[in-house]
Amino acid sequence: MNRMLIVLLLFAASGCTALAQPTPTNEPTPTLNPALIQPRQVGGKVGLDMAPGQWSFTGAETESYFATCTWFIKNANGEETASYSGDAGGIGYLIEGDTLTTTGCGTWSYLGP
Numbered sequence: 414m415n416r417m418l419i420v421l422l423l424f425a426a427s428g429c430t431a432l433a434q435p436t437p438t439n440e441p442t443p444t445l446n447p448a449l450i451q452p453r454q455v456g457g458k459v460g461l462d463m464a465p466g467q468w469s470f471t472g473a474e475t476e477s478y479f480a481t482c483t484w485f486i487k488n489a490n491g492e493e494t495a496s497y498s499g500d501a502g503g504i505g506y507l508i509e510g511d512t513l514t515t516t517g518c519g520t521w522s523y524l525g526p
Contacts, residue, residue: 449462449463450463450464452522453520454518456512456514456515457512457513458512459507459508459509459511460509460510463523464526465509465526466523466525467507467526468504468513468523468524469521469522470505470518471502471518471520472500472501472502472519481499482498482515482516482518482519483498483515483516483517483518485514486505486507486513486514488511501517501518505521
């Protein structure tokens with residue numbers, strides 16, 4: 414008889430069972446602080462006041478035809494990396510360390526990372 418078969422038969426006869434394979438687990442997803450993803454009408458420091466990721470802006474709170482949305486983003490070194498002035502409504506992408514300054518753009522809503 415094959416030695417492997419004999420070992421298996423002895424293993425089974427002794428009441429032992431094979432070891433179960435470990436169940437794979439998913440990596441945990443980091444949870445964002447709910448305060449950092451609340452709709453807002455002012456800018457702030459990304460990572461401190463706002464979550465990094467995509468944000469949409471809806472439009473000015475005023476019904477004035479002449480309302481202008483203006484925003485700009487500065488990186489952690491204080492260099493302006495993006496800016497906009499015109500009709501409100503659109504999407505901006507913010508990264509950790511950026512600072513957003515906004516006027517007349519209405520409500521900014523978090524869309525996700």
